[in-house]
Amino acid sequence: MFKLISILLRGRAHDAEQAFADRNAVPLLAQQIRDAAQSIQSARRSVAIAMAQNEQERTQHATIASRIDDLEARACAALAKGNEALAREAAESIAYLEAERDQSEKAQAQFTTAIDKLKGTIRLSEMRLQELQRGERLARATEEAQKLDVAGADVGLATLDDAEQTLARLRIRQSQNEMTASALKAMETSTRPAGIIEKLANAGCGAPLHTSADDVLARLRNRINPAA
Template identity: 45%
Template sequence: MFKLMTTLIRGRATDAADQFTDANALTILRQQLRDAADGVTRAKHSVAVVMAYASRERSTAERIAAQLADLESRAVEALKKDRDDLAMEAASAIANLEEEQAATEKAMLHYDTETRRLREQLSLAEHRLRSLQRGKQIADAAQRTQKLRGTMPDGVINSLRDAEETLARLQARQAHAESIETAMTELNSTSSAQATSDKLAAAGCGAPLRSEAANVIERLRARVA
């Protein structure tokens, strides 16, 4: 029982933490991106420091190379003049400079390797940061859209729906009225034509439209015969 209670407490704590994270995800993301941007800035400074050290070592190497060339030239001149003492002193100085030169070259190699590694990591970090920033922009836009959608009052939707229904009824009545008007026009036209035909027939213009009594008697007599 105690184990179940412990598991339940841990589960509720995890659920609460997840709900809190989900509710504040965009705010958390913004701060994480600010932290990441600060980290990238510090990384750039570190690369710049290493590059400065490497530049200093290259300057030292150039100075040592110039000193070696000068000492070797002077040592040769001393030997030509049988000044072995000066030549030996120059040789000792040359040996010390060569040791310093070897150490400097080793330091330069180390700085160059470290600079390449840091620049690669910095480039990858900047690429990932830009990708995350684009994703944050999309998330910001989506959240603003959701807020606007959520602030639309229900009354506005209902009013629009009612207006659409009213417009539909009005259009239906107008269409019906137009149909009636068309039918009345056709009826009036037919009645007018019929009246004109009757008037013409009564005046003896053309065949009569209605059977007269005399015509009916003649037709009946013909059937009797």
Template identity: 45%
Template sequence: MFKTVLTLFRGGIAVAEEQLEDRTALVILDQQMRDAAAAVDRSKRTLALAIAQDQQEGRRLEATNARIADLEVRTTAALDGGREDLAREAAQQIAGLEADRDAAMTARTLFAQEITRLKRHVSNAEARLTELDRGRRIARASEAVRNLRRGGIEAARPYESTLPEAENTLKRLRERQMEAQAADEALIELDAASGPLATAEKLAEQGFGPRIKSTADDVLARLNAKRTQTTT
């Protein structure tokens, strides 16, 4: 018995969790999409920073190459002028600049790889986010339609009446009204057939007392009497 109760309790918790997830699914999805959009924005900022640093390295590389070219010209002139001491000093500067140039070129290669990766990641994330947004709009519309159906007049609350119940009530009411009308008519007929008025009519028909209701003969006699009075 205890095992059965425990199983029912666990089953109730599972059902409650599922119902809670169903009710809050859109809320959870909205927050998840906000988190995803924030992550995409961070990736965009990282991409922008990488591009800016790559451009900075590019400018540094251009400046370094220009200085190297200028010093090479001057070093060659020093050698031609017999100033090997100045040429050696300039050569040392050129060697240092070439090291900076190689480092800048390596950095630009790394930045180019990272920029390519980030662009691919951002593009893919934005496409997925757009698709999620479409799905969210469809899910929100479907949920709104389901709520309308759930709250519509076909799906009344337990304490509310439904259309079929109202129709059945009207049908019963009409049947009772028809029964009451038929009973009233039957009573009228019974009163007419057995009441004092009916007895008086029977007596009049037998010649005992004046007629209660006029007949065709009575109408014709009255009209002929009027004619006679008019002609005289």
């Protein structure tokens, strides 16, 4: 008996909740659209920040490349004068900067990929938002028209229209969440193979990922004495 009463109470509570949602479907939809617009605006700001960070990374990369060129020229001059110790110091700095340069290039590639995905998501979301805004305006106009003709208005159908609009909005928000989760997962997994490759390279499996000071010295010697 208690179980039946509990089921009945939950059923009535559900009916009351649905009835309340049906009666307030249009303002509910309008608020959901406003929330979606704010989310899209936040996403735009996030993309703008990411683009600014990527531009900073490009500037840093250019600075590193310029320092490498300057150090290589000076190291060549030191080798030409027979100053092996000073040339080695320069070579060590060059090797360190080349590693930083390579990491900067990887970071730029990741930034570019992520930004492109976010831009695509935002464009799709903006199209959906515009369609919802048109639907919301039409729903409001329909509701006002039905109020003018109470005798011929079918309140049940109007409620179904509003509920369908709300359901469509919910599906769009769920789709956005799935797309965002997929983009984040892709960004996370994209770095994992790099770690494995680095471990293999450090273990002597395959070509090394980073230039050593000895490699830089050998390259500079070949540049000075090509015949040797």
